Amino acid sequence: MGNIRNPRAGCALHGALATLEAIEGVVPIVQANAGCAMQHALAYRDRGGYTVAQTVPSSNIIDKQVIFGGGSRLREQIKNTVKVMDGRLYVVVGSCECAMVGDDLIGMAREAAEQGLQVIGSNIAGFHGDIHRGYTRVFLDLIDALPELETVRGLREKGGERPLVNLFGLFPGGDPYYKGDLEELRRILEAIGLRVNSFFGPGGHAALRTLSDAALNLVFSRWGETIAARLEKKYGTPQLIFDAAPLGIEEVSLFAQALVERLDLDATGAERFLEREEVLAEYFLLGAANRYFDEGAGKRAAIVGDSETVLRIGGFLSRFAAVDIRTAIYTDCGEEDALPVDFGGAAHATGDGGEIADLLCGSGADLIFASSLETEVARELGVPLLTVSHPVHDRMIGDRTYAGLRGAVALGADYLTLARQGRRAAAEKLARKLAAG
Amino acid sequence: MSEVESNRVSFHGRGGAGNGKPAAAPKSQSAGRHIAIYGKGGIGKSTTTSNISAALAEAGYKVIQIGCDPKSDSTNTLRGNHYLPTVLDSVRGGNKVHLADISATGFKGILCIESGGPVPGVGCAGRGINAAVTLLQELKLFEEFKPDYVLYDVLGDVVCGGFAVPIRDGITDRAYVVTSSDFMAIYAANNLFKAVNKYAPTGGARLGGIIGNGLSAAYSNAIIDDFAARTGVPVAGYVPRALVVSQSELYGKTVIEANPGSEHAGIYRELARHIAENDKLVIPQPLGVGDLRDWARDWGDRVFNLENGAERAAA
Numbered sequence A: 001m002g003n004i005r006n007p008r009a010g011c012a013l014h015g016a017l018a019t020l021e022a023i024e025g026v027v028p029i030v031q032a033n034a035g036c037a038m039q040h041a042l043a044y045r046d047r048g049g050y051t052v053a054q055t056v057p058s059s060n061i062i063d064k065q066v067i068f069g070g071g072s073r074l075r076e077q078i079k080n081t082v083k084v085m086d087g088r089l090y091v092v093v094g095s096c097e098c099a100m101v102g103d104d105l106i107g108m109a110r111e112a113a114e115q116g117l118q119v120i121g122s123n124i125a126g127f128h129g130d131i132h133r134g135y136t137r138v139f140l141d142l143i144d145a146l147p148e149l150e151t152v153r154g155l156r157e158k159g160g161e162r163p164l165v166n167l168f169g170l171f172p173g174g175d176p177y178y179k180g181d182l183e184e185l186r187r188i189l190e191a192i193g194l195r196v197n198s199f200f201g202p203g204g205h206a207a208l209r210t211l212s213d214a215a216l217n218l219v220f221s222r223w224g225e226t227i228a229a230r231l232e233k234k235y236g237t238p239q240l241i242f243d244a245a246p247l248g249i250e251e252v253s254l255f256a257q258a259l260v261e262r263l264d265l266d267a268t269g270a271e272r273f274l275e276r277e278e279v280l281a282e283y284f285l286l287g288a289a290n291r292y293f294d295e296g297a298g299k300r301a302a303i304v305g306d307s308e309t310v311l312r313i314g315g316f317l318s319r320f321a322a323v324d325i326r327t328a329i330y331t332d333c334g335e336e337d338a339l340p341v342d343f344g345g346a347a348h349a350t351g352d353g354g355e356i357a358d359l360l361c362g363s364g365a366d367l368i369f370a371s372s373l374e375t376e377v378a379r380e381l382g383v384p385l386l387t388v389s390h391p392v393h394d395r396m397i398g399d400r401t402y403a404g405l406r407g408a409v410a411l412g413a414d415y416l417t418l419a420r421q422g423r424r425a426a427a428e429k430l431a432r433k434l435a436a437g
Numbered sequence B: 001m002s003e004v005e006s007n008r009v010s011f012h013g014r015g016g017a018g019n020g021k022p023a024a025a026p027k028s029q030s031a032g033r034h035i036a037i038y039g040k041g042g043i044g045k046s047t048t049t050s051n052i053s054a055a056l057a058e059a060g061y062k063v064i065q066i067g068c069d070p071k072s073d074s075t076n077t078l079r080g081n082h083y084l085p086t087v088l089d090s091v092r093g094g095n096k097v098h099l100a101d102i103s104a105t106g107f108k109g110i111l112c113i114e115s116g117g118p119v120p121g122v123g124c125a126g127r128g129i130n131a132a133v134t135l136l137q138e139l140k141l142f143e144e145f146k147p148d149y150v151l152y153d154v155l156g157d158v159v160c161g162g163f164a165v166p167i168r169d170g171i172t173d174r175a176y177v178v179t180s181s182d183f184m185a186i187y188a189a190n191n192l193f194k195a196v197n198k199y200a201p202t203g204g205a206r207l208g209g210i211i212g213n214g215l216s217a218a219y220s221n222a223i224i225d226d227f228a229a230r231t232g233v234p235v236a237g238y239v240p241r242a243l244v245v246s247q248s249e250l251y252g253k254t255v256i257e258a259n260p261g262s263e264h265a266g267i268y269r270e271l272a273r274h275i276a277e278n279d280k281l282v283i284p285q286p287l288g289v290g291d292l293r294d295w296a297r298d299w300g301d302r303v304f305n306l307e308n309g310a311e312r313a314a315a
């Protein structure tokens, strides 16, 4: 994947850091030169709604540690970090240079754990790939290392009344709305009779400790597949893999139905919940139909983002708002990957800002669903933009979700808002033309 | 609008999540016994490893031999000296790597792979070996081939952290070192012991033993025995220097294949049997730099006396 202009994702270390910082109770310790952690902090500052640690403990290694190995510097860093940073689990993460010189982070973490500290290690290096791979790898390392810690061992609390499910594949840096999206999925899953580990958000550390108790692992993007496979191998936990998080009543019904079948849940309870949710959606979107036929119908759009985001949001728009998706750009697919769906238009795989801008210019879209990096090209085209993919800096995200049932209401409302902006922009453009002509 | 398979639900029709490339594969010994063979450059690692592989394959085992040396000649004698593209060559090419392109089936079905490396003087060979092995795991080599034994023929001294990766990250659980009775070879063996000693307590590989190779002088075995005793490491076997080894190599074959009835074929079979069955793995006690030098000087005196004594006796 060539990223010549405006790469939208940092390196694997940044993915690991974004993931770890978003798990409550977890403190990462970076074994790297000062630039790695600094870049991460700068890249995530001012992103609407990410969990960014104020402080990133980093060993800030220099030439000497590269030549002789960074073991003793790291030992010191671990010792000092646990004194000043309040965490329930410390995760040592690596970097390009310490992978090159072979610093044994897992061994160092083990040494600290033997002294009773809650430390585990992840041999991640920036060059392992972009943030997506960082999420996957650090989770795999957590899964492998966690059982070694005393506090985690023997914490099986199997046989709780309601089955537990783990959620994988939605994460900071992949889905900018991950907080709201995961909480919405949790709300739905709890309503149909399940307990949920989403890892991100309150109770994150506890979720890590009970990860092996799950009755089923739910995967919502390709980046969670290896994680679920590892858990299946290690604990025999079965998995259910979705191509995206569900959005809208139809997908959520199908989602619920799949879970009811797999986990033998109370079907009528789930049905009753969904019926009520449908009524609520109609209530919230009262009047939307009229406005849709006035302003929102017959739109052409372009969408840019990770496969999960494009499938979820593009799928919803094309099915429920009959939006004609002319161009779908997948930012987390390699050139060799088979592209998921083209929505009847053109599908492309690229993360390159320049290439994306060119594709958007030629798309003929009335509306653009993309990231904040597309702000400029959208402005040039005079087409309104809704920021649905990473990075988002134009809005504070809060609990905003574009997943599940509430996400459908939110996207429906935002779509109509965008369509009105587009109509106004088009009218202004026309007025300018007439005045000039 | 949707397809429901056994464990996949696609909301968005064709393709769906199934198109994803796996992000990372576990570093696990999914199948077989994984053995690393280290030693100084030119000491006979590849020769010895290939003969062990050949003997194991001859005995009916499924074997993979992976050359972890930028020299990329580890498996030559298993494949009649034919050209085999290395893993890193195909990584450099930039296209998707397929197992079939970077492996060849050699003597008695042995799967031969060469990690390869960067151009000398450029890049990082240690990192290259690590990346090559990771790629093999991602390609599910071990799950698919289901080997009984995997032998890693690893370059020279433990020169930097990268070369210690095969014994450190759980890729192999046992290492052997090939050495002659020459000081530099023993020095390299002692260095490997330092690395094993460092990493074994935190889950790294342990040492299976020393393989004495290319031994010609009468006292060679005694030097190796003494070094082994001082470092607390068993000797797995002794391979004398012999013409049949060089001759077989020139035919592009192992001794096992070219001269199956020779005394050396028997020696390699015995060595292979020992390595296959040995479960007594140790954490070695390497000698300090000063101790190693004193030990060598001491042997220098003894060898001098031995040679002179022998001459005097002959006269």
Ligand SMILES: Nc1ncnc2c1ncn2[C@@H]1O[C@H](COP(=O)(O)OP(=O)(O)O)[C@@H](O)[C@H]1O
Binding pocket: B039, B040, B041, B042, B043, B044, B045, B046, B047, B048, B213, B214, B215, B239, B240, B241, B242, B243, B245, B246, B249
């Ligand atoms: N026991 C032996 N007797 C005679 N020649 C040997 C013996 N072992 C190795 N050799 C020769 O020594 C040379 C170097 O051996 P090789 O296995 O390539 O070393 P390495 O792999 O350690 O660099 C080869 O030409 C090989 O034939």
Ligand SMILES: [Mg+2]
Binding pocket: B045, B046, B047, B069, B071, B073, B074, B153
């Ligand atoms: Mg060799």
